[in-house]
Amino acid sequence: MQEEINQEKLDYSLKLIVKSSVFVFIGILLSKILTYVYRILISKFGPEVYGIFSLSIIVLLWFGVFFSFGLYDGILRFISFYRGKNEINKIRYVFRTSIIFLFISGIVSGILLYLFSNFIAINILHSPDLVVFLQIISLSIPFYTLSFGLLAVIQAYERVKAHSIISDVLRNLVNVVTLGIFIFLGFKTNAVILSYLLGILALFLLSYFYCRHAIPEIFVKPKVSYRLKKVIRKDVFRYSLPFIFSGIIYEIFVNLDSFVIGYFKGATDVGYYNVAILLASFLAIAPTLFTKLFFPLITKEFSLKNFGSIKILSKQVEKWVLIINLPLCLLIILFPGAVINLLFGSEYIAAEISLRILGIGMFFYSLTTVLENLISMIGKSKVLMTNIFIAAVLNLVLNVLLVPRYGMAGAAFSTMLMYFILGIILFFQVKNYTKIIPFKKDMLKICVSIIPPTILLFFLRNLIPVNLLSIILQVLFFILTYLLLVFITKGIDRNDLMILKAIKKKIFRNNK
Secondary structure: OOOHHHHHHHHHHHHHHHHHHHHHHHHHHHHHHHHHHHHHHOOOOOOOHHHHHHHHHHHHHHHHHHOOOOOOHHHHHHHHHHOOOOOOHHHHHHHHHHHHHHHHHHHHHHHHHOOOHHHHHHHOOOOOOHHHHHHHHOHHHHHHHHHHHHHHHHOOOOOOHHHHHHHHHHHHHHHHHHHHHHOOOOOOOOHHHHHHOOOHHHHHHHHHHHHHHHHHHHHOOOOOOOOHHHHHHHHHHHHHHHHHHHHHHHHHHHHHHHEEEEHOOHEEEHHHHHHHHHHHHHHHHHHHHHHHHHHHHHHHHOOOOOOOOHHHHHHHHHHHHHHHHHHHHHHHHHHHHHHHHHOOOOHHHHHHHHHHHHHHHHHHHHHHHHHHHHHHHOOOOHHHHHHHHHHHHHHHHHHHHHHHOOOOHHHHHHHHHHHHHHHHHHHHHHHHHHOOOOOOOHHHHHHOOOOOHHHHHHHHHHHHHOOHHHHHHHHHHHHHHHHHHHOOOOOHHHHHHHHHHHHHHHHHHHHH
């Protein structure tokens, strides 16, 4: 009887993940459209301005991550954990303590960035025009830190729809609209960074008022003893503090390429390279679709010691990421120049090789997201910190060796190699700590199914003239053939069919 109840609960969790992923997908789709519109508008100011903007955002992320003290991850894990145990007063105390701390640290961080903006822009990045961008963006840091703390609360409460609308859609909409207004009013390059500042302010206001309206219980003063407060603080900060280092190291790791390119080659090459990064980030969509709800769910299951459910959920989500990202990765490899030319123009075609290499790297990274979530679930934040530190050091060494000689392609290769190494490390750690191998036999069938359409597309690409219509038709042929072979090879299992039947039932019910 217990097994039947667990299976029923598992089915519900899988359906919930897929249902949430639909909302997340719509949010991310709109977010990507708005982001590309926003970046295309910025690109019209020229590669140099695009590069300066990219560098200023990197500096913002570094300051924001360091002065958040890892509390975004602490809020998400411990509120999810205490929700599993229905301990509301502990949730309230975690929330209140974290938000107060983030507010103070955000103000300190903003002041420091403003004071050191000249030194960072001129002495480190050799871009005097960057000074004004950094001074303006420093005003946003308190709102930045508070926003992501509130968004972590929304995610911990499994309000994925609201999280996606606020963080993915509305914030980017404010960016696009305000930049468009500034351009219309005749503002110059400062319009770019001012629009980004207003986007962060909007993000804070929206996330705050949503929490106030939809989760009012967290604002109630917690009834927790002094002794218990001390224990909770110790647990939260002991878990969160390693994320100070892993977070800043990760942001350095992710943005190190742009930083090194800026140092050796200049802001213009940074602008080219960030177009490649933006397009390669398509492969981050699939893991984001599922893991926004996946992590809170497995953390709740972990608090209840339901390890069997965690194992099945992990394998299923990993498989779904593979099904989506495998064809996307191959399309990026086959058509990098066409995609860049279509969205950003021939001026940015220099990023073609970098996009192809980054696409492979991002594919490996997308498969490690479930592994990272499993390590976070069991509270091994120091392990994640060590992993990212090793990857960042290796990436730095490779970038310093390769970028002066090979430029953007050298930076892209460094990132690809580091994602691959990081994935191997995470795989063996997850196997050691949790005994979970989040890969299914069905995944091999999916990999086999992609081979025939890839071969056909490779030959078609060389036979058919490249234009928008021909690319669309080739992509549709490729995707449909791939999906057909996935069904023929029985790459779809019981859980997949259950989800497909639920979707079909919902569609036909809505059409009646």
